[in-house]
Amino acid sequence: MKNHILKVEGLTKSFGTNQVLKGIDLDIAPGERIAIIGGSGSGKSTFLRCLNFMETLTTGAIYLDGTRIGRVVGKDGDKESVVYSPRTLCDVRKRVGMVFQQFNLFPHMSVLQNVMEGLVTVLGKSKGEARQIAEAELTKVALHEKLDAFPSQLSGGQQQRVAIARAIAMSPEILLFDEPTSSLDPELVGEVLRTINTLGEEGRTMLLVTHELGFAYRFATRVLFLYDGKIHEQGTAEEIFKNPQSERTRAFIARSSEFSL
Amino acid sequence: MAYEWDFGVVLAQWPLFLKGLGGTLLIAAISIGLGVILGAIIATGRMSRLAWLRIPAGIYVDFYRNTPGIVHFFWFYYALPIVADIRMGPLEAAVLALTTQSASFYCEVFRGAILSLPKGQWEGGAAIGMTRFQTLRRVILPQAALRMVGPFIERTFELIKTTSLASTLAYGELLYSATQISAQTYRPMEVYTVVALIYFCLLFTFSLLARRVERRLTHV
Numbered sequence: 325m326k327n328h329i330l331k332v333e334g335l336t337k338s339f340g341t342n343q344v345l346k347g348i349d350l351d352i353a354p355g356e357r358i359a360i361i362g363g364s365g366s367g368k369s370t371f372l373r374c375l376n377f378m379e380t381l382t383t384g385a386i387y388l389d390g391t392r393i394g395r396v397v398g399k400d401g402d403k404e405s406v407v408y409s410p411r412t413l414c415d416v417r418k419r420v421g422m423v424f425q426q427f428n429l430f431p432h433m434s435v436l437q438n439v440m441e442g443l444v445t446v447l448g449k450s451k452g453e454a455r456q457i458a459e460a461e462l463t464k465v466a467l468h469e470k471l472d473a474f475p476s477q478l479s480g481g482q483q484q485r486v487a488i489a490r491a492i493a494m495s496p497e498i499l500l501f502d503e504p505t506s507s508l509d510p511e512l513v514g515e516v517l518r519t520i521n522t523l524g525e526e527g528r529t530m531l532l533v534t535h536e537l538g539f540a541y542r543f544a545t546r547v548l549f550l551y552d553g554k555i556h557e558q559g560t561a562e563e564i565f566k567n568p569q570s571e572r573t574r575a576f577i578a579r580s581s582e583f584s585l
Numbered sequence: 586m587a588y589e590w591d592f593g594v595v596l597a598q599w600p601l602f603l604k605g606l607g608g609t610l611l612i613a614a615i616s617i618g619l620g621v622i623l624g625a626i627i628a629t630g631r632m633s634r635l636a637w638l639r640i641p642a643g644i645y646v647d648f649y650r651n652t653p654g655i656v657h658f659f660w661f662y663y664a665l666p667i668v669a670d671i672r673m674g675p676l677e678a679a680v681l682a683l684t685t686q687s688a689s690f691y692c693e694v695f696r697g698a699i700l701s702l703p704k705g706q707w708e709g710g711a712a713i714g715m716t717r718f719q720t721l722r723r724v725i726l727p728q729a730a731l732r733m734v735g736p737f738i739e740r741t742f743e744l745i746k747t748t749s750l751a752s753t754l755a756y757g758e759l760l761y762s763a764t765q766i767s768a769q770t771y772r773p774m775e776v777y778t779v780v781a782l783i784y785f786c787l788l789f790t791f792s793l794l795a796r797r798v799e800r801r802l803t804h805v
């Protein structure tokens with residue numbers, strides 16, 4: 325039996341009356357690298373943000389290592405009411421890291437301080453230990469010589485690599501990437517994708533929302549095509565890109581002009 | 586016939602001017618200190634996710650924004666003794682009026698600066714497992730503090746000028762001294778010219794200091 329590190333069950337998410345996610349089920353095994361593709365507005369970001377509870381689920385459940393997140397306190401028809409305590413959410417986010425399209429680095433902190441922050445404030449490590457870990461992670465993303473620089477002094481690609489270092493420093497069990505290269509100049513995309521690829525080779529469990537279909541093809545062990553708030557089709561990269569079953573998937577991939585396998 | 590200015594008799598009253606200036610500085614200093622603390626508390630309430638904190642804090646700010654300052658002075662001095670049987674001197678009433686009023690303005694200074702930061706900063710903190718409070722303390726406030734400086738100074742100047750309303754409660758600040766001197770010397774034009782100059786020197790000195798502080802802070 326496959327043991328699932330993350331399990332999503334009947335996930336829906338509405339903003340007011342606008343139902344964005346319409347029922348998503350997904351099991352993720354350790355070491356999987358999942359690429360999520362789909363048109364803009366199809367709910368890719370919302371889905372990813374539900375996984376670390378940056379958005380609260382409207383209905384459905386998420387299990388981390390077999391444990392349901394949140395406490396069910398009642399039932400109203402078939403809709404459960406679930407309480408997510410701030411503590412629970414912080415614990416989940418320690419274990420499920422996230423990298424944003426806009427980096428979201430802390431501009432008043434140096435590169436080193438950005439990476440140390442979570443280690444000291446959240447994990448309670450000593451400054452010395454945090455520094456050691458942060459330096460090691462920054463070396464991994466090839467930014468060891470920028471320790472004392474501030475984010476504003478770095479290129480977009482460098483900033484995103486700092487953000488990646490900040491996320492992996494927390495030793496998360498799962499990493500979420502929401503279009504990590506979409507706000508970068510084209511010539512900087514490669515360095516970030518290479519960094520992400522290296523993390524994949526280490527056997528990390530990752531979910532990546534991306535428009536870089538070529539990268540998704542080489543990188544992902546599984547590809548999800550999101551359409552209309554649902555997983556419209558999924559399979560191996562080979563299956564989705566070379567032999568999609570659905571006409572809609574085929575059309576989406578054909579339309580993505582920059583796609584070259 | 587041209588008015589004949591005579592500052593001599595007026596300036597001879599300098600001890601009274603000085604006493605008034607002292608009174609002004611005293612209520613200003615107390616009200617700034619207390620107003621900042623109360624303002625921070627109200628700002629916390631106004632940004633809370635709990636409606637029972639957020640709504641009263643919002644009403645408080647709206648109340649002070651939409652009523653003239655002098656009404657608060659009168660209310661604390663004349664109405665509170667009747668409503669709640671709390672009797673207080675002009676100093677206490679003036680400090681209460683100024684503090685509660687400036688708290689609502691300082692609250693908006695704090696809140697405005699905090700809200701001006703992009704949502705991504707909160708999310709950056711949350712994504713590494715920080716609590717809202719940790720994110721506020723480590724990520725938001727250090728950045729918001731710089732954006733508060735300008736509006737904070739602006740508000741403080743308003744507050745210092747508003748202290749003149751305390752004269753209506755016969756509290757001995759600058760303007761009250763002026764009324765007294767003017768009654769003694771029959772030289773109101775000279776008296777109020779001097780008072781204007783004192784206010785000007787006071788605030789202008791403050792603004793030079795404030796600009797230096799601001800420059801130092803924003804250039805780290």
Ligand SMILES: Nc1ncnc2c1ncn2[C@@H]1O[C@H](COP(=O)(O)OP(=O)(O)O)[C@@H](O)[C@H]1O
Nearest residue numbers: 339342344362363364365366367368369370371
């Ligand atoms: N915070 C929000 N409030 C209201 N609507 C939102 C919010 N976030 C996303 N949406 C809506 O959800 C839909 C999906 O958005 P998103 O998940 O960002 O799509 P994608 O990442 O696939 O482009 C869009 O219609 C968007 O307007």
Ligand SMILES: [Mg+2]
Nearest residue numbers: 368369370503
């Ligand atoms: Mg998106």
